[in-house]
Amino acid sequence: MKLKYLLAFIPAIMLSSCEKDFLEPDSISTFDLDYIYSNVDDARNGVNAVYSYFNQDAFRSRLSNNMTGITDIEIGYHNGEYDNGRREIWNADALSSNNDLNIVWTYAYRAIRDANIAIEGITNSGNLDSDDANVKTTFNQLLGEAHTLRAYWYSMLAYYFGDVPYVTEAPVAGADFFFPKTNRNTILSKEIEALMAVEENMQWADALPYGIEQVNREYTIGMIARLALQRGGYYLKPDLTMARDSDYLDYYQIAKQYSQKLINLKDRELPSDFRQIFYNQNIFLSPVNQDILFEVPFAKGGGDVAWNIGIRVDGGTEAKHDYGSGSNYMAIPATYYMSFDSKDLRREVTCGLFKVTTEDTLAHVGVSNISQGKWNRRLLPEPPGRESAKGTGINWPMLRYADVLLMFAEAENELNGPTMEAQNAFKRVRQRAFDPADWSTKVDAYMSQISTSKQAFFDAIVDERAWEFGGEMIRKYELVRWNLYSEKIQETVDGLKKLADEAFAGVGTGPDYMYWKTDDQGNFVVLNPDNKVAAAPDETWIRQSFLIGLHNDTTTYSEFILNDFENYINGPQPGVVRYIFPIPVTAIDNSQGTLANDGYQFTN
Template sequence: MKLKLILAIIPIFIIATSCDKDFLEPDSISTFDLDYIYSNVDDARNGVNAVYSYFNQDAFRSRLSNNMTGSTDIEIGYHNGEYDNGRREIWNLDALASNNDLNIVWTYAYRAIRDANIAIKGITNSGNLNSTDVNVKNTFNHLLGEAHTLRAYWYSMLAFHFGDVPYVTEAPVAGANFFFPKTNRNEILANEIQALIDIEANMQWREAVPFSIEQVTREYTLGMIARLALQRGGYYLTPELNMVRDSDYLDYYNIAKQYSKKLIDLKDRPLPTDFGQIFLNQNKLIVPAGDDEILFEVPFANGGGDVGWNIGIRVDGGTDAKHAYGSGSNYMAMPPTYYLSFDSKDKRRDVTCGLFKVTVEDVNEHVGINISQAKWNRRLLPTPPGRESAKGTGINWPMMRYSDVLLMYAEAENELNGPTSEAQTAFKRVRQRAFNEEDWAAKVDGYVTQISASKQTFFDAIVDERAWEFGGEMIRKYELIRWGIYSEKIQETVADLKVLADKAFNGTGTGPDYMYWKNDTSGKFVILNPDTKILAAPDDTWNRESFLLRMHDDTNTYQEWILNDYNNYYNGPKPGVVRYIFPIPINAIESSQGTLANDGYQFTN
């Protein structure tokens, strides 16, 4: 049975929670005898599954996975002044402590951490880590690694969104103190990294676990060590609204290099040659056999998960639809600057950037500049979920891919030693897949030679390559933060958008002021001029859609979203600094008995 199905039927006593208690206080699970639960493999598996179950809550499936990722140089959440005490204030970086989405994320993050701590305690005290039964010993050691890795993920997200937060590593017991003060975010990250370093060698590779990439494996944990190390070694926002990084940052780049290289050395695999197939598998609900590019993806059961509902190709459904795939949209678009940043021969562009939607007539139609994340499309589901369906597509969400490991290694090696041949080789492996082999001499080898002129030029190329490789996977915000270039890249994006709009309006640009499109005889959506300006289509079979010209506004010069929706990212409380940290939810403040407060960051509440 797949893990996604197990999570759908996980015993209720494992995940039971009480809304009336403090977010750190034990719930019903603490009344069970941990010695019993962790006395055998099956019940221990259920105990760790409790931690996975929080991926199926809105805190992750629609918030952390994509809605909380804010606007970047490759994504934008259009808020247009419409506030809902939810995602729009988050996109605008002005969410208050009363924001409901912040409360959901905070609450379920700590519930996941609590259940991870319970699992860690139960496994550690069970005696099964040293069982004479090799299978039991290996399974329990791996389960311990899973619990630690999942806990580390949630602490990573809390640090990115809230900065310093309470750090709890002990399982709750009745009568204990549940009112923890804040701990420095770098202390938390350092401890979580060390915990993973201590356990990873006792974990199992993908082929030895029952649930494949729908389960945390040693591959993913090694990748998480590298990712957390780059977070710990990167920049972060202080309460005084300064972007800084600690003096020991190179120690963590060295850890990132060491553990990404460890995975490469121990479990290397070729990248699949077809970039689009990676995501087509997810849309088709296929979990590939063997060493796949995806190291871990969140398993959503049929009827669960929001992929293809609030992120992906827009599909218009409903009772009158001529298809039975339901309705889905994309809450966060991709700016035209990102689309046009791709090399015209880069095969990742059309997999990543969706320029069409599926209408109620079940035909494809151009969407103008409202570009969506094309990697996911509910219209590709193997079984139509129904005309009036929306959420619950069952499409899994990718948490890490092997190309990420290769680029993390290249980045860390460059930071430590410059663009060495090892860094260049890892970089080339990712870029080669983006182009046909006949173009490698110019687009890969020649390009990498050019960018390897210095450490800075190689770093700049890493920034670009990660944008092209991971567009729509909603990790860009965290990269821009740790690189310390968040505001800089936003300002650059806004300036470039204005230039494109000006040139389109003045008729001096070379990009597509209009795009000409049609559906061919097989129903495939085709664009005549995806990245160039043409004055007219060759015949009347083509439809015309305003593209770059749509960014101009006769009254305000530029569309409102260009002027306002990015504004707080470079002109917020401190110009030139993105205040990406949010206030701790008021519910947590009020229940903390004075141990927590929203101080610093120029919060007004």
């Protein structure tokens, strides 16, 4: 039985307080904790309570994808509409009354609360040093899971709200629970220290009953590196300037140390077929010792993967298929699509140029609706039904080994420049993107070109991470810590305008129109994915406007070029993205004056 199914059966005692505000403590007696954490099975259920928040909208549709906003490789169209939800977040001007922000804040602290309960119960149980080797091993593993899950939620709170209350103790009735803000870097430092203290007693995924559907030692080590880069990276201050602390190199050293630790202790070959990584998720396979280190386990009926992100599938009562409806709330900009090398095997997997129609056929989506092609509900082993939508059960990838390799390359480069160790880690990721016959030019010659300086190598890492992780919705966090957010958005706007101008003037080399069809096996085929052609060779090909669709005869450029990026370039502080959002008004009202939205030029 997979962990995804166990999460549906968490005892009521673990979730009894889900309707309370995060600062309102439950009356938890010592007897309750002593009982719950006296044995392996109940302790497992206690930690499962922390996992359960992944199946709330706070994660499954917000943090996993919706709230990642607008980047140079993903676009959330707000189209001037304000809905007290994701569109305000995409526009980088959400108010403290925004419901999506409140959902994330509330469930983040509920997950943190339950993690703290589990940590205290496990630590005080005596089972970490049990004479029973199995009990000792299991409880140390559970402690690591609870700490890692807590660190994830604090990482997200720091990215979205900056300085936030830092709570590390289980709630006790009668205690002072009005916590002030703690500096975001203090929080990250302490969470990194906590993970460093527990990871060596955790188990590798191949030794765990639920493999990569369970927080494992690989993921925790990788999370230490990821958190260290966040801690050593840039962040937005209340005066709307970007800064990073003077000790940032200490955290690049930690990132290098722990990414290298995983490489030394649990190296694995990257799967040669990039498409197979995500195809496995679509068909509910979760192999260990491959690329994905941890993926959020969704039961059937849970999760929003291939509903609001992935290949568009038009369903409904009139559909001629039983796979239901799925869409993509965030499209891929043409600049990103065109940035791929024409021989890069990742582009076809990452950029979905087609949709599934109600007729159960394939059709081109045009330039404005390129989807995150890694997930497709049409591939589910069993059709979920014509009127189905949410709840595909497809897991969400949280960290891949390719990420660890590139984190090592980045940290090593920051500390020592583009050494051979940094180049080799980078090369392992890039090799998979090309046919071995092309490695001499697309990998080896490319590596020689980018390894001439520290800056050139860093710029290449920025590009490679875009091509490798497109659609996995981590780009926002990277642009923040690199202090490249506004710069990359400006590049995207300028690039889209250039593509539109060239297409309209007929002078560009890219596909102003694409010609496509489905072959005899039902596969979607594009005649000219990279280049302009005068006409199709025969009538079997269908013409679809592509780059020419970026032009508008009335406004010159399409709406999202003119409007959707504006606050990322010319917001309250031009040239600096105000990616921090206000603390929800509900949390402020309940804090009895402890919390306030000060700084960042918030209006409320």
